[in-house]
Amino acid sequence: MQTANHHHVNLAPIYGIIIAVVSIVFTIIFYFTNISAALWTGYFGNLLMFLGVLFSVIHYNSQHHERTSAMALFAMGFRTTIWAVLVVTLFTIALHFISGAQRQDNFWIYLFSNVFFTNGILGLLASVLAAMVFKKDQTTTKPK
DSSP: OOOOOOOOOHHHHHHHHHHHHHHHHHHHHHHHHOTTTTTTHHHHHHHHHHHHHHHHHHHHHHHHHTSSSHHHHHHHHHHHHHHHHHHHHHHHHHHHHHHTTTTTTTTTIIIIIIIIIHHHHHHHHHHHHHHHHOOOTTTOOOOO
């Protein structure tokens, strides 16, 4: 007789790193094509963060057969955001020092405003939005 073994993978680091890698790939493409100074490239990175966190919460919800709480959904999105922001921050700092742009005075303003603040806020917003939308019935967290 077979037993049902339900093993759930911790999706937060996986999605966080995937979001960060996709953002990094586009950052490198934008950097080498000399369009990284265009305003829309920053917005594109923010869109990747928002959609990535949204999809991570959707996948987490479906992995748990839509029987998890809204707080657990939000926590999943929050952890994904932390992972993605951390990896993108480390890459941005490394790129800054490798590219030889140490004299650029507005780098640290960019880092704190766009990478930390904007990506963090958009990740949290995606977490809250996904938790509220995909957990329609807030009272049913256990199987009937």
